[in-house]
Amino acid sequence: MSSHLKGLTPEEFQILEQEKIVGATNFVTFDLPESLESVALIEYLGYTRAKAEEIFARWCARPDPDSNPYTPKDHALVELSNLERAPLRDLLDRPAEAMRGLGIAEEMLNCMMAPEHKDMLETETLAAWLDIAMRSRYGTAMRYLDILKARAVRAIRTKKGNERGNIDGVFQPGGSTPDTDVALATSSISMSLESKFHGEMFPREYATIVQTPPQNRPGxxxxxxxxxxxxxxxxxxxxxxxxxxxxxxxxxxxxxxxxxxxxxxxxxxxxxxxxxxxxxxxxxxxxxxxxxxxxxxxxxxxxxxxxxxxxxxxxxxxxxxxxxxxxxxxxxxxxxxxxxxxxxxxxxxxxxxxxxxxxxxxxxxxxxxxxxxxxxxxxxxxxxxxxxxxxxxxxxxxxxxxxxxxxxxxxxxxxx
Structure with missing residues (x-):
């Protein structure tokens, strides 16, 4: 099993809290699942809590896990195929009703039904857009966990080497007051561009951070x-x-x-x-x-x-x-x-x-x-x-x- 599916270990999460990279308030506000094999992950993808528990229970009960290496994400995505079967198929002209019937959370439903994006929704089937949205959310959660885990491993190694070390601009600590925008404290907006794009997303030697777009070139x-x-x-x-x-x-x-x-x-x-x-x-x-x-x-x-x-x-x-x-x-x-x-x-x-x-x-x-x-x-x-x-x-x-x-x-x- 890959390390990102296991999520953050207790030791890794503890070091991230100690270094003020994440805090309990920040983490809960952002609703980032600590593991990609959890009810929280399925709920994060866009299902109601009850539906997420149902899908997760089905995944846990799958026969012979070694021969069925499917993840909770796979089970969550397969569920979308029910939109193209009776009885939900008959509700596709009423997409909000169809999504509620499937167990899609109101937050995701509101995203799909946003009137300003009606023309975009119509370019794909409802099942296709939900699939894309859930895969995108899964990738976002995986990416943040990968970054947090990499920072935690480095911090642990630094501490074990008897050096304090500086966690270079990954997640700035968020405030603890109720009106603080703590959701962004663990989101990408508080991560330094230098840290994000040099090494985390692109090979350091092949990415340059600039402030202005290139000019259109003749020819x-x-x-x-x-x-x-x-x-x-x-x-x-x-x-x-x-x-x-x-x-x-x-x-x-x-x-x-x-x-x-x-x-x-x-x-x-x-x-x-x-x-x-x-x-x-x-x-x-x-x-x-x-x-x-x-x-x-x-x-x-x-x-x-x-x-x-x-x-x-x-x-x-x-x-x-x-x-x-x-x-x-x-x-x-x-x-x-x-x-x-x-x-x-x-x-x-x-x-x-x-x-x-x-x-x-x-x-x-x-x-x-x-x-x-x-x-x-x-x-x-x-x-x-x-x-x-x-x-x-x-x-x-x-x-x-x-x-x-x-x-x-x-x-x-x-x-x-």
Missing amino acids: FVTLYKGKSTGFEYQKQTTLITENGNLNMQFIATYNGGDFNGQDLAWYWSREKETAEKYRQWAAKYDVHGETWIMQIQVPETFLQSVNIERLWYGYDWKQYLWYCKTMTPNSKLPENLRKYATADVMEGHICKRHPSTVPKILKQNVQQKLTEDDCLVLGNGRKSTQTVFMNWEVVDKLEPLIRGKMYIEVHLASVK
Whole structure:
């Protein structure tokens, strides 16, 4: 069993309290589970206490644990599949009622139902967004526990070496008065950037902290991507590898997207506002986690050297999107659409229609049922766009061009 699943040992938690890195008041206020194998973890993911206890009891009672190495998180995520079965499936037009029926906590329900993010909620199924939200929260909890454990181990070693030592800016001690913003005392906002990004998240020699974004360079196209840092977080899976290369798997999108019916793809946007919509939505459901807007600048000469197709709202857009959402094999696409599936790069409008509803549209009704209202739009009414790198071959060529030049705008947790 990995150390982060075991959580903090009593000795580690004690040393963190002694060093004022965490305090009892801070810890409870932040509601960070001490272990990733606990009822508290499942509740933190977004379930009610009663439902969390039910799921945890089921996990504890699983037969032959050595042959069933599934975690409480796995059991919590599997539970979401009930949203797509009767009787909850019949409530999906009333998502709040469906979530309450499943045992989703009111806090998570309010995140999902936030009216300002209605257009984002509609871009995926309810089960898919809950899955993403819970994976993000799990990654955030794991990341904080990893950081705390690393600091505790260093502090213990220092004490055993008869040195006081200085715990370098990890978590600033929070106040004890009732009106103090203690939730942030154990969240990322009180962690020094130097400590966080040099060594904890990125290899020290490959990350530089700057205060201003890079200028747009002539001859380059600037692309943006908004994401949660908690989603699928693993210590072994980081954006930058030990040799300084970018791990492009870290930012890939699985099949079934707007333009990638069968294979992984890499989604970006030319509009920062589009990336910001995704980032703000991630910040809503992963309330304690950091969110990023990633920025890269791609040489125009590179884009001119690859096979690029553009697909704006219209007849082919509706048709190709339907085939992608039904995950139709590329070999079975109509002849007029195959050029999109075999492109290196695609650019086009973003669909906000519920993915679960698109495959249910009869093929002969696609042109009537998908309308311009199904396009994601920006605040000024302009349609959002996406730039998609469609295969590993083009991404392997892209990686060295953006290596060492990626800019990440970090938004710290703002929970109150």
